[in-house]
Amino acid sequence: MQLTTPIEQLPNVGPVSQRKLKKLGIKTVRDLLYHFPHRYEDFSNLIPISEAPEGGPFCFQGEVTDIKNIRTFRKRMMLTQATIEDKTGKLKVMWFNQPYLINTFKKGTFLCVAGKITTKGSTKYLSNPAYEKIPDFAKATANEPENFNNNLTHTGRLIPVYPETEGLSSKWLRFIVKPILTKLKNEIIDFLPQNVSKKYGFMPFKRAIWQIHFPDSLKLAEEAKKRFAFEELFELSLFVLMERMKLAKEKSVAISLDVNLIKEFTENLPYRLTNAQKKSAWQILKDIERSRPMNRLLEGDVGSGKTVVAAMAILNTARAGYQTDFMAPTEILAKQHYKTINDLLKKFDLNIGLITGKENYYRNKKISRKELLEKIKENKIDVLIGTHAIIQDTNLKTKYKTPVQFNKLALVIIDEQHRFGVEQRAKLCRQKQFIPHLLSMTATPIPRTLSLTIYGDLDLSVIDELPKGRKKIITKIIQPKDKKETYNFIRKQIKEGRQAFVICPRIEPPKTAQDVPIEQLSLQALSWMDVKAVKQEYKKLSEEIFPDLKVEMLHGKMKSEEKEKIMRDFKNKKTDVLVSTSVIEVGVDVPNASVMIIEGSEKFGLAQLHQFRGRVGRSHFQSYCFLFTDKEGIVYNRRLRALITCDNGFELAEKDLAIRGPGDFSGQRQWGIPDLAMASLTDVVLVSKARNDAKEVLQEDPELKKYPLLRERLKEFQERIHLE
Ligand code: ADP
Numbered sequence: 001m002q003l004t005t006p007i008e009q010l011p012n013v014g015p016v017s018q019r020k021l022k023k024l025g026i027k028t029v030r031d032l033l034y035h036f037p038h039r040y041e042d043f044s045n046l047i048p049i050s051e052a053p054e055g056g057p058f059c060f061q062g063e064v065t066d067i068k069n070i071r072t073f074r075k076r077m078m079l080t081q082a083t084i085e086d087k088t089g090k091l092k093v094m095w096f097n098q099p100y101l102i103n104t105f106k107k108g109t110f111l112c113v114a115g116k117i118t119t120k121g122s123t124k125y126l127s128n129p130a131y132e133k134i135p136d137f138a139k140a141t142a143n144e145p146e147n148f149n150n151n152l153t154h155t156g157r158l159i160p161v162y163p164e165t166e167g168l169s170s171k172w173l174r175f176i177v178k179p180i181l182t183k184l185k186n187e188i189i190d191f192l193p194q195n196v197s198k199k200y201g202f203m204p205f206k207r208a209i210w211q212i213h214f215p216d217s218l219k220l221a222e223e224a225k226k227r228f229a230f231e232e233l234f235e236l237s238l239f240v241l242m243e244r245m246k247l248a249k250e251k252s253v254a255i256s257l258d259v260n261l262i263k264e265f266t267e268n269l270p271y272r273l274t275n276a277q278k279k280s281a282w283q284i285l286k287d288i289e290r291s292r293p294m295n296r297l298l299e300g301d302v303g304s305g306k307t308v309v310a311a312m313a314i315l316n317t318a319r320a321g322y323q324t325d326f327m328a329p330t331e332i333l334a335k336q337h338y339k340t341i342n343d344l345l346k347k348f349d350l351n352i353g354l355i356t357g358k359e360n361y362y363r364n365k366k367i368s369r370k371e372l373l374e375k376i377k378e379n380k381i382d383v384l385i386g387t388h389a390i391i392q393d394t395n396l397k398t399k400y401k402t403p404v405q406f407n408k409l410a411l412v413i414i415d416e417q418h419r420f421g422v423e424q425r426a427k428l429c430r431q432k433q434f435i436p437h438l439l440s441m442t443a444t445p446i447p448r449t450l451s452l453t454i455y456g457d458l459d460l461s462v463i464d465e466l467p468k469g470r471k472k473i474i475t476k477i478i479q480p481k482d483k484k485e486t487y488n489f490i491r492k493q494i495k496e497g498r499q500a501f502v503i504c505p506r507i508e509p510p511k512t513a514q515d516v517p518i519e520q521l522s523l524q525a526l527s528w529m530d531v532k533a534v535k536q537e538y539k540k541l542s543e544e545i546f547p548d549l550k551v552e553m554l555h556g557k558m559k560s561e562e563k564e565k566i567m568r569d570f571k572n573k574k575t576d577v578l579v580s581t582s583v584i585e586v587g588v589d590v591p592n593a594s595v596m597i598i599e600g601s602e603k604f605g606l607a608q609l610h611q612f613r614g615r616v617g618r619s620h621f622q623s624y625c626f627l628f629t630d631k632e633g634i635v636y637n638r639r640l641r642a643l644i645t646c647d648n649g650f651e652l653a654e655k656d657l658a659i660r661g662p663g664d665f666s667g668q669r670q671w672g673i674p675d676l677a678m679a680s681l682t683d684v685v686l687v688s689k690a691r692n693d694a695k696e697v698l699q700e701d702p703e704l705k706k707y708p709l710l711r712e713r714l715k716e717f718q719e720r721i722h723l724e
C-alpha cells in the first residue's frame with residue numbers, strides 16, 4: 001500500500017462507502033489520511049466499575065454477563081440492556097435502537113465501553129456508550145496494565161472525531177484509518193523539505209500522522225496538527241506562487257485608459273461615484289493598461305456598487321475594440337447584470353449579448369444561440385453576459401454543438417464566484433497570442449490572512465464605503481413573544497408600498513448521541529428538507545399571517561423559468577413577500593424591498609446574515625432586518641449582537657473569525673482550501689512563515705526538482721482545482 005493507492009483497493013471499503021468518500025473528495029489513501037479529526041473524545045480514563053462516580057466520560061472493561069432487547073412503551077424504541085462485570089462490580093449499560101448488538105455481544109464477551117454515567121434511583125448506568133470488543137479481560141488489564149489501550153480504537157484512549165460527513169461515521173473512519181496507519185509504518189514519506197521541518201522542530205511525518213489520528217495526549221495531537229497546518233499552508237503558498245510565476249510569463253493586451261470616455265461615463269451617471277469606487281476603477285483601468293495579465297479581486301460589501309465599476313472596465317475595453325466576458329453565478333443574476341449594464345452603457349451604443357440556457361439576447365433582441373455564438377466569434381459582441389456554467393462549459397457539444405468561442409477576449413469579469421481565478425482564466429483563454437485580464441468581484445469579505453495566502457500581496461481593490469444617502473438598516477432580534485407585533489409592523493410597511501424578503505434556515509439532520517445521523521441523509525434529501533421548510537413557512541405566512549397580502553416562494557427545486565417569473569414578479573412589485581431558502585440568489589437588487597426577515601437566525605454565520613441584510617437598504621427608504629429566533633435568551637447571543645451594532649462587512653468578518661474561529665468561516669468550501677490550512681488562518685505568524693519558506697524553496701529550485709513528493713502533490717492539487 002502507498003499513499004497513492006486508490007480507495008477502491010482498500011479492504012472493507014465497499015462501493016457505497018467509496019461513493020460517499022468521493023463526494024468528500026477522498027480518492028486515495030493520502031486523501032483519507034489527510035481527512036483529519038476536528039476534535040477528540042477523551043475515553044482514556046479507565047476505572048474499576050465500583051469506583052464509577054456520576055458524569056464522565058469514563059471507560060470500563062468487563063465481561064457481558066447479561067444482555068436483552070426491550071421495547072419501550074411510549075416511544076416504540078428498541079432498548080438493548082446489558083450488564084457488564086469486572087472484578088469490582090456490575091454496571092448497567094443501555095443502547096437505543098441498535099437491537100442487532102444482541103448478536104454481537106453474546107454473554108461472555110469482553111468489552112471495553114466508554115461514556116457518561118447517569119444515576120437513576122440507586123442504579124448507575126451507562127447510556128449509549130462507545131464500545132469495542134477486547135480479546136481477554138484478564139490479559140488486558142492484569143498482564144500489561146500500562147499498555148491496555150494500545151490496541152484499542154474506539155475506547156480507552158483519545159478517540160478521533162471526524163467532521164460530520166455524508167453518512168460516514170467517525171467509528172467507520174477509525175476502523176478504516178487505523179490499519180492503514182499500521183501498514184504504512186515502514187514507508188518513508190515526508191512532504192516537507194527536511195531543512196524546513198528541522199527549522200521548526202516539527203515531528204516527522206510518520207509520528208505526526210499517527211498522533212493526529214490516535215494521539216497519546218492532546219498536546220501531541222496539537223503539535224501534529226500544527227505541523228500539518230503548516231504543510232497545507234506551505235503547499236498552498238507554493239501553488240499560488242507557482243501560478244503567479246506562470247502568469248507572469250503570459251501576455252495580455254494593453255488597453256490604454258481613455259480618460260475622456262471614462263469622464264463622459266461618470267458625468268452621465270444618475271449619482272456620483274464614491275471615492276472608493278473611483279479608486280477601485282482607477283486601479284483596474286491602470287492594470288489593464290499593462291501587457292502583464294491583471295489578476296485583481298474587487299471586494300466590496302453588498303450594495304457598495306461593484307457593478308458600475310465593472311461597467312467602466314467594460315466600456316474602456318470595448319472602445320479599444322476588445323471583448324469582455326461577464327460571468328454571474330446564476331441566471332437570475334446574469335439577467336440582472338444584462339439589464340444593469342445595458343442601462344449604464346446605453347449612451348455608448350455597445351453590442352451587449354446575454355447567453356442563458358433558454359434564450360439569448362443581442363442588443364436587447366432575442367436571437368438564436370447559433371447566431372449569438374457566431375457574433376461572439378466574429379467580434380460583433382463587445383460584452384457577453386451569462387453564467388459560468390454556460391460560458392465555460394466545454395462539453396456543450398452534447399446540446400448545442402459549439403462551445404463559446406471569443407475572437408478578441410481581453411477581459412473576464414467573474415461575479416461572486418471565488419476559488420482560484422487563474423484556473424478560470426485558463427479555461428477561457430484558448431486564444432492565439434494573449435490571455436485575458438481577470439477581475440473577480442466578491443461581497444464575501446475575506447480575512448486578511450486568507451487573501452494573503454491566495455492572492456499573495458497584491459491586486460486587491462476594496463470598496464469600503466457605501467453610496468451616500470443610504471440609511472443605516474435597523475436590525476433587531478425578534479423573540480417569539482415579539483413576533484406578532486413585528487408582523488403588524490411589516491404589514492404597515494407593505495401597505496406603504498414596500499416589500500419583504502423571508503429567509504428560511506437550512507435544515508440540519510437529526511443526530512444521535514453517537515455521531516451517526518439517525519437517518520443517513522444524502523445531500524439530495526437535505527435540500528428537499530429545505531424545500532419543505534420553505535413550503536411550510538409559505539403556508540403559514542400566506543394563510544395565517546398575511547392572508548390579505550401577495551406571498552410567493554422560491555426554492556432550489558423549481559424550474560428555472562418558474563424561478564425567474566417569481567423573481568420578475570417580485571421586482572415588478574406584483575408580490576409583497578418573498579419566502580426563500582438561504583441558498584438562493586445572492587446579490588439580487590430589489591431597491592423597493594425594505595424588510596428582511598431571517599427565520600432561525602441563530603443558525604447562520606455572521607457573514608451570511610450580513611449578506612442577507614444587504615439585500616435591503618438599497619434605496620432611500622428606511623430598511624429593517626429582523627432576526628427571528630425561537631430560542632428565548634438568544635438576545636444575548638454575541639454574534640447576533642455584533643450584527644446589530646456593526647454594519648460593515650469587513651469588520652464583521654474579523655469579528656466572526658474571533659467569535660467562532662475560522663473553521664466555520666462560511667466561504668471555506670467556496671474557496672476550495674484544505675480544512676486545516678483554513679483553520680490556521682488566524683495564525684498570522686504561521687501563514688507568513690509558510691509563505692516565506694515557499695518563496696525560498698522556489699527561488700532555489702523553481703521546478704521543485706529536489707522535491708519529487710512535493711511536486712507530485714502540487715500536480716494533484718492542481719488537477720483537483722481543475723475539476724472543481
Ligand atoms: P453590489 O456591490 O452589491 O454588486 P450593486 O452594483 O448591485 O452593488 O449596486 C447596488 C445599488 O447601488 C444599485 O442599485 C446601484 O445603482 C446603486 N449605486 C451604485 N453606486 C452608487 C453610488 N455611488 N451612489 C448611489 N447609488 C449607487
Ligand code: MG
Nearest residue numbers: 306307415587
Ligand atoms: Mg453585485
